[in-house]
Amino acid sequence: MRKHRTYLVIFVLLLSVVTAIAAETRWVSSEGTTLKAESSAASETIADVAVGSEVTVIESGGRWLKVRTASGKEGWLFAGRVSETQPAAEVSGGDGGIFGNSMKSSQISTAKADSGRSIRGLSPGAAQYAKNRGTPELYKKSLDVVLARKVTPKELKTFLKEGKIGEYAQGEGGKK
Amino acid sequence: MKTVLILVCLILPLSASTALAGFFESLANPESKEWKIITGATQVLSSTQEIDYPTERNIGESLALEGLQRFGNPVANEQLQKYVNLVGSAVAANSTRATIPYQFAVLDSQVQNAFAVPGGVIFVSRALVDILESEAELAAVLAHEIGHVSAKHALKSTRRAQFFQGVGTITAANLKGDTGKQFASAINDMQGVLFDKGLDKEMEFEADLAAMEAAYRTGYDPSAMIRVLEKLQKLEATSREKKGSWFSTHPPLDERIARLQTQLRHYPDFAAQASVKERFAKYGRVK
Ligand SMILES: [Zn+2]
Numbered sequence: 001m002r003k004h005r006t007y008l009v010i011f012v013l014l015l016s017v018v019t020a021i022a023a024e025t026r027w028v029s030s031e032g033t034t035l036k037a038e039s040s041a042a043s044e045t046i047a048d049v050a051v052g053s054e055v056t057v058i059e060s061g062g063r064w065l066k067v068r069t070a071s072g073k074e075g076w077l078f079a080g081r082v083s084e085t086q087p088a089a090e091v092s093g094g095d096g097g098i099f100g101n102s103m104k105s106s107q108i109s110t111a112k113a114d115s116g117r118s119i120r121g122l123s124p125g126a127a128q129y130a131k132n133r134g135t136p137e138l139y140k141k142s143l144d145v146v147l148a149r150k151v152t153p154k155e156l157k158t159f160l161k162e163g164k165i166g167e168y169a170q171g172e173g174g175k176k
Numbered sequence: 177m178k179t180v181l182i183l184v185c186l187i188l189p190l191s192a193s194t195a196l197a198g199f200f201e202s203l204a205n206p207e208s209k210e211w212k213i214i215t216g217a218t219q220v221l222s223s224t225q226e227i228d229y230p231t232e233r234n235i236g237e238s239l240a241l242e243g244l245q246r247f248g249n250p251v252a253n254e255q256l257q258k259y260v261n262l263v264g265s266a267v268a269a270n271s272t273r274a275t276i277p278y279q280f281a282v283l284d285s286q287v288q289n290a291f292a293v294p295g296g297v298i299f300v301s302r303a304l305v306d307i308l309e310s311e312a313e314l315a316a317v318l319a320h321e322i323g324h325v326s327a328k329h330a331l332k333s334t335r336r337a338q339f340f341q342g343v344g345t346i347t348a349a350n351l352k353g354d355t356g357k358q359f360a361s362a363i364n365d366m367q368g369v370l371f372d373k374g375l376d377k378e379m380e381f382e383a384d385l386a387a388m389e390a391a392y393r394t395g396y397d398p399s400a401m402i403r404v405l406e407k408l409q410k411l412e413a414t415s416r417e418k419k420g421s422w423f424s425t426h427p428p429l430d431e432r433i434a435r436l437q438t439q440l441r442h443y444p445d446f447a448a449q450a451s452v453k454e455r456f457a458k459y460g461r462v463k
Contacts (some may be wrong), residue, residue, distance in 0.1 A: 132357075143237065160266060
């Protein structure tokens with residue numbers, strides 16, 4: 001009887017371990033996500049993690065999660081930057097946008113973002129539409145200016161830091 | 177036999193209760209799959225996935241040109257425009273569609289409105305920015321519009337979706353001639369949806385929920401969305417100009433507020449998140 005109880009305990013333990021592992025996979029869902037040495041934005045950056053990367057949660061502390069990346073690196077991520085569902089891959093015919101083809105490599109995305117957005121001026125189709133419609137030059141120029149404005153990841157980081165927002169919030173680095 | 181029975185008796189309720197506990201725990205977690213399914217915040221793929229991004233962008237920018245003519249040019253205040261782009265980019269990075277470029281602009285319009293065109297260009301009127309009092313409130317408005325872009329609401333709403341799918345990639349070359357005429361007609365139809373008729377009610381609620389989620393993920397107080405709607409509610413009573421505003425193109429404000437208040441329960445620490453009033457007072461004022 002005692003033996004059976006031991007088996008039972010082991011079985012239940014195994015079951016809970018398996019459930020725990022299955023439930024602890026997360027996907028990086030935000031652009032510009034960095035793996036931190038501690039649960040604080042001010043701590044050392046271990047690596048950049050691209051959108052769509054799978055991570056395993058080891059520990060949870062407030063709005064921060066200790067995770068292990070696919071390449072085996074361990075560190076902390078701000079919980080707002082991960083999701084329980086895998087983000088849908090964006091099929092963007094050549095134009096990766098401000099952060100580039102993040103799904104492929106975070107390094108490429110950083111390089112691309114630093115050199116600025118690849119979209120400049122009206123898209124060819126919209127320019128042709130304006131031509132067809134005889135859209136006044138003034139509005140084409142206005143939209144041109146709007147499309148040319150860019151926000152680099154570095155500017156964004158500084159902005160969040162100065163506003164003490166999210167992972168840069170005061171008191172234990174956003175731990176609430 | 178007895179042990180088997182004990183096992184069944186023990187494990188069944190145990191596993192059922194852990195499963196249930198897990199489910200309720202998930203519901204308490206705003207990032208959980210279960211919660212998203214219940215609130216309908218998960219992105220559902222539809223036929224619009226066949227429209228590629230350059231085409232979506234061509235459609236959106238064409239609509240943006242019409243929007244500018246209708247609501248006015250951007251306010252000539254570079255500091256304000258840059259600020260709005262920073263706030264917008266912050267929440268966009270935590271939206272369900274973070275990998276496309278977004279651009280934001282404040283238009284010189286006296287009607288309280290904000291709208292997004294496919295592809296990521298988002299406009300907000302100076303009249304709407306004028307009634308806001310914090311960065312979190314601006315973030316909420318912009319995140320609502322990002323929600324429409326993420327879920328491709330405008331593309332899903334056009335009766336000309338078949339035209340876009342049939343024509344494939346829209347390029348400058350194929351907009352010369354007959355396709356160009358059909359394209360213009362499709363843009364005209366979408367204008368009617370975006371600027372006059374408004375999107376489907378459920379799409380608006382979906383954008384509201386998405387806005388709260390993206391704002392909270394970024395670290396902004398998600399209840400700011402409710403405060404914006406309450407301000408609009410006060411204005412609605414006295415406003416004469418309702419045409420083309422958030423009053424006329426969006427579902428009744430009390431209904432939106434009620435839904436958001438229910439949603440707010442998923443963010444128990446909402447009040448501890450950032451509002452950022454000082455910086456908004458410095459850069460977010462339309463001069
Ligand atoms: Zn809306």
